Amino acid sequence: MKVGVIVFPGSNCDRDMYHVLTDVFKLNAEYFWHEKGLPKNIDAVILPGGFSYGDRLRSGAIAAHSPIIKDVRKMAEKGIPILGVCNGFQILVEAGLLPGALLKNTSLNFMCKWTNLIVENNTTPFTNKLKLHQKIPIPIANGEGRYYVDDETLKKLKKKNQIVFRYSEVVNGSSDKIAGVCNEDGNVVGMMPHPERAAESEINPIDNKPSSLIFESLLNTIGVKN
Amino acid sequence: MSLEPQELDELTSKIGRKPTSTELQIVAAEWSEHCSYKSSKKHLKMLPMKGPLVISEKGYDSGVLDVGDGYVITAHIESHNHPSAVEPYGGAATGVGGVIRDILSTGTRPIALFDGLRFGDIEKDLQARWLFKNAVTGIADYGNCLGIPTIGGEVEFDECYSNYALVDVAAIGFGKKKNLIKNHAKKGDLVVLLGGSTGRDGIGGSQFASDSLESENRSAVQIPDPFIEKLIIEAILEARNQNLIHAMKDLGGGGLSCAVSETADALSIGIEMDVNKVHTRESDMNPDEIMVSESQERMLIVTNNEKLKKLQEICKKFRIACSVIGHVTSDNMMHVKKGKKTCANLPTDVVANATLLDRPSKKPAYLENIEKEKKLKPILDYTKMMMKFIASPNIASKIWVYGQYDHEVGIRTTVKPGKDASVLRLDNGKFLAAKIDGNPKHCYVNPREGVIGCFEEACRNVVCTGAKPIGMLDHLQFGNPENPEIFWTFLESLKGITDFAKYFEIPCVGGKVSLYNETPSGPIKPTPIIGILGLIDKNPLYSKKIIAGDCLIIIGDTKNEMGGSEYFEYIHKFIGGKCPIVNFQESKTNMNLVLDVIGKDLLKTAHDCSKGGLAVAVSELCMTHEIGCNVSLEKVPGPKLDVDRVLFSESHSRYLLVLEKKNLKKLEELSKKSKVSYKMIGVFGGENIRFNKENKHVIDLRVDKAQKTWFNSLRELVHG
Numbered sequence: 001m002k003v004g005v006i007v008f009p010g011s012n013c014d015r016d017m018y019h020v021l022t023d024v025f026k027l028n029a030e031y032f033w034h035e036k037g038l039p040k041n042i043d044a045v046i047l048p049g050g051f052s053y054g055d056r057l058r059s060g061a062i063a064a065h066s067p068i069i070k071d072v073r074k075m076a077e078k079g080i081p082i083l084g085v086c087n088g089f090q091i092l093v094e095a096g097l098l099p100g101a102l103l104k105n106t107s108l109n110f111m112c113k114w115t116n117l118i119v120e121n122n123t124t125p126f127t128n129k130l131k132l133h134q135k136i137p138i139p140i141a142n143g144e145g146r147y148y149v150d151d152e153t154l155k156k157l158k159k160k161n162q163i164v165f166r167y168s169e170v171v172n173g174s175s176d177k178i179a180g181v182c183n184e185d186g187n188v189v190g191m192m193p194h195p196e197r198a199a200e201s202e203i204n205p206i207d208n209k210p211s212s213l214i215f216e217s218l219l220n221t222i223g224v225k226n
Numbered sequence: 227m228s229l230e231p232q233e234l235d236e237l238t239s240k241i242g243r244k245p246t247s248t249e250l251q252i253v254a255a256e257w258s259e260h261c262s263y264k265s266s267k268k269h270l271k272m273l274p275m276k277g278p279l280v281i282s283e284k285g286y287d288s289g290v291l292d293v294g295d296g297y298v299i300t301a302h303i304e305s306h307n308h309p310s311a312v313e314p315y316g317g318a319a320t321g322v323g324g325v326i327r328d329i330l331s332t333g334t335r336p337i338a339l340f341d342g343l344r345f346g347d348i349e350k351d352l353q354a355r356w357l358f359k360n361a362v363t364g365i366a367d368y369g370n371c372l373g374i375p376t377i378g379g380e381v382e383f384d385e386c387y388s389n390y391a392l393v394d395v396a397a398i399g400f401g402k403k404k405n406l407i408k409n410h411a412k413k414g415d416l417v418v419l420l421g422g423s424t425g426r427d428g429i430g431g432s433q434f435a436s437d438s439l440e441s442e443n444r445s446a447v448q449i450p451d452p453f454i455e456k457l458i459i460e461a462i463l464e465a466r467n468q469n470l471i472h473a474m475k476d477l478g479g480g481g482l483s484c485a486v487s488e489t490a491d492a493l494s495i496g497i498e499m500d501v502n503k504v505h506t507r508e509s510d511m512n513p514d515e516i517m518v519s520e521s522q523e524r525m526l527i528v529t530n531n532e533k534l535k536k537l538q539e540i541c542k543k544f545r546i547a548c549s550v551i552g553h554v555t556s557d558n559m560m561h562v563k564k565g566k567k568t569c570a571n572l573p574t575d576v577v578a579n580a581t582l583l584d585r586p587s588k589k590p591a592y593l594e595n596i597e598k599e600k601k602l603k604p605i606l607d608y609t610k611m612m613m614k615f616i617a618s619p620n621i622a623s624k625i626w627v628y629g630q631y632d633h634e635v636g637i638r639t640t641v642k643p644g645k646d647a648s649v650l651r652l653d654n655g656k657f658l659a660a661k662i663d664g665n666p667k668h669c670y671v672n673p674r675e676g677v678i679g680c681f682e683e684a685c686r687n688v689v690c691t692g693a694k695p696i697g698m699l700d701h702l703q704f705g706n707p708e709n710p711e712i713f714w715t716f717l718e719s720l721k722g723i724t725d726f727a728k729y730f731e732i733p734c735v736g737g738k739v740s741l742y743n744e745t746p747s748g749p750i751k752p753t754p755i756i757g758i759l760g761l762i763d764k765n766p767l768y769s770k771k772i773i774a775g776d777c778l779i780i781i782g783d784t785k786n787e788m789g790g791s792e793y794f795e796y797i798h799k800f801i802g803g804k805c806p807i808v809n810f811q812e813s814k815t816n817m818n819l820v821l822d823v824i825g826k827d828l829l830k831t832a833h834d835c836s837k838g839g840l841a842v843a844v845s846e847l848c849m850t851h852e853i854g855c856n857v858s859l860e861k862v863p864g865p866k867l868d869v870d871r872v873l874f875s876e877s878h879s880r881y882l883l884v885l886e887k888k889n890l891k892k893l894e895e896l897s898k899k900s901k902v903s904y905k906m907i908g909v910f911g912g913e914n915i916r917f918n919k920e921n922k923h924v925i926d927l928r929v930d931k932a933q934k935t936w937f938n939s940l941r942e943l944v945h946g
Contacts, residue, residue, distance in 0.1 A: 012371075056453070
């Protein structure tokens with residue numbers, strides 16, 4: 001059972017994600033540089049946060065054209081669990097694997113703060129151990145984290161149960177307070193907040209259990225006993 | 227951008243001929259105050275730099291401390307004042323970039339940043355507001371992009387920084403001791419320039435920084451590119467893992483001139499290089515420009531022929547340029563060529579070692595009557611005054627600033643910004659606490675006692691997390707050293723730091739001197755900054771929620787020491803009075819007691835009592851924990867004082883401790899045993915912060931109202 005952590009030039013949460021996957025949840029994880037291909041025996045793929053290509057043009061826009069995205073797309077079609085966090089979410093959106101767009105926060109500033117998520121869909125590979133409407137204390141850290149969709153798409157997202165997380169309060173002006181979404185099949189999930197920054201008690205001053213369940217959901221999905 | 231006449235004579239006589247134009251540029255850069263420390267170097271030797279944990283290696287730009295189990299931390303502090311005063315976004319950002327490369331050059335990964343920012347009065351001065359806002363964005367955009375958390379710092383406003391800015395950046399690195407780069411080189415090794423291209427930005431930056439700021443020399447300001455810096459960090463750490471680096475130096479002030487001459491001098495080698503091999507941004511740059519350009523995101527690496535190919539492969543992977551610009555020779559000469567033509571050929575020790583000066587000093591006239599107090603207008607309503615005080619830029623919460631910095635990335639930050647000191651977890655199970663502190667108001671009133679106070683305050687801050695101070699960084703920022711009165715304040719500060727460091731056995735592991743911080747309206751107040759690194763073997767003190775019934779204890783005496791206080795300067799607009807003085811023995815006893823009670827797990831939280839005095843420190847606890855408190859001012863230990871002095875004196879060595887009632891007895895026993903001055907002065911509860919005397923409320927604030935003002939006032943000031 002292996003989880004691939006994709007590294008783009010400018011990724012900066014790759015090592016944090018790897019640490020949580022391997023040291024905390026004892027998963028077998030491996031880094032994949034963006035120019036490499038993904039092997040067939042990968043069970044899940046994570047696109048970590050950072051500033052791929054220095055956020056030039058638009059965050060995630062250049063990385064979405066990296067060679068490895070072809071393989072990510074294939075895996076998404078095959079139903080393999082894929083998670084994009086922060087810049088990883090922006091890349092998945094730019095690659096067209098997830099709907100919507102991520103715009104500058106209404107404050108126009110980079111925001112680093114703790115907030116709460118509400119679980120809106122607990123059937124995805126990354127949320128199946130969470131309870132519906134469960135609260136997750138978690139930090140955000142982004143400048144372009146305001147999720148935007150037009151009204152029609154929003155209706156569709158609701159109908160197809162594609163809203164995975166909402167913020168419990170208005171944080172950055174996101175449409176319908178959306179913090180994370182999935183594709184129609186539910187196997188590709190993107191979220192702006194950082195679960196890897198909230199899954200250990202040492203760095204989570206509030207409660208690390210809810211964020212841990214995101215990783216335990218993955219363990220549950222790909223069939224590894226904790 | 228040239229040498230003084232006597233320096234030109236000196237250079238001519240040392241090399242026995244007239245220098246070429248390139249040689250003049252190289253030497254002018256390297257002999258500038260900024261690069262050579264010619265005014266300060268003689269005196270800096272007084273600082274204690276050795277200690278059981280200090281690792282020293284030749285050619286290091288940052289300090290190294292052994293934190294056990296095969297791990298080290300590295301630390302350094304820099305400033306970027308002149309550039310930030312002209313172009314705050316780029317100036318502040320490139321300041322971050324420079325200090326990070328100093329950490330990287332030892333072979334350690336940068337893991338945290340701190341910023342000390344100082345501007346004019348942002349309440350009245352729109353220029354100061356613009357500088358502040360853009361410097362913060364510059365730091366945020368650079369540090370956030372790199373994924374290095376900015377976990378602490380300080381922000382201060384004072385009229386002495388009008389039309390100017392102090393931007394200090396400290397960085398911490400972490401790595402395995404065995405991975406430290408042991409700088410060495412031998413004849414035939416290759417000299418490689420790696421990273422960004424050399425352009426016409428930052429030309430003569432170090433000389434620009436070695437003079438008063440009178441003109442906006444924009445070409446002397448460097449342009450930031452954090453994306454390239456990030457690629458350089460990853461490429462270099464990969465090269466380090468493969469043992470491809472023999473010696474390494476960051477290109478900072480003085481560009482190639484300094485990096486090449488200092489590397490050669492430190493390693494007792496010569497270097498021959500060709501400017502045609504340097505990858506440039508513009509095609510028609512002349513050798514002089516190439517040698518002194520301070521374009522950012524460049525590193526100089528010494529390697530050998532066998533390792534070069536692997537190094538080039540790594541650079542190709544990260545798509546960064548890497549040029550072999552020269553090789554190591556054994557003649558101790560810095561030989562700069564353009565193709566076959568020699569542009570400069572100088573002995574490295576001549577270039578790298580400017581003649582040190584012994585500048586005259588004289589006690590400034592303004593200090594003669596500074597301690598005399600004027601009669602103050604009585605405060606009729608302390609509650610109203612306190613609300614104004616909490617909203618003032620120096621006292622207000624700095625959440626608008628640190629909320630723009632990613633302080634979580636790297637997942638080491640266990641105690642977050644906004645507390646006394648931030649704490650990082652290390653890979654060996656230990657924790658590192660760090661803090662930087664300055665206080666120009668105190669230092670102006672008394673340069674020696676003022677800086678000792680900064681030193682103690684930074685120590686108190688890390689002690690409040692349960693950390694024992696193990697190392698210090700100092701950054702000495704003053705006006706024009708050619709003015710004997712300013713030079714006197716520099717020397718006094720240095721002596722103060724030395725005295726405290728020796729008494730407490732805290733070695734100075736790194737530092738920086740920044741002089742000529744002046745504008746046409748005058749010099750800045752003496753602004754030494756002290757950074758303290760503290761180590762925690764087991765667990766840091768994580769703040770626990772304060773609830774009704776918890777007790778408030780103060781350790782240390784409150785004295786009549788109002789000089790340079792926020793209360794005198796912000797409320798009464800009066801500069802003067804007696805500066806708080808640290809009693810070394812008392813300081814040590816109090817520090818040890820606090821560490822002891824934290825170690826015994828008796829506390830819910832500990833908080834340093836400093837800027838704004840007791841009234842502000844208690845209010846901060848209440849606003850952070852969203853709970854009221856009743857404080858009896860009669861119980862505050864120390865000489866009998868008027869009520870405003872008890873509330874706002876900034877006496878040092880004081881700590882506020884919060885604990886459950888059941889632990890009170892144990893604390894009392896320990897306090898009595900160590901003979902510290904100690905009193906329980908209040909009980910938490912309710913929705914109001916109250917300071918009472920003779921059963922009357924001197925101050926009565928609603929916590930929620932105060933908190934809202936405290937959190938929002940800085941943002942409202944900046945955004946209008």
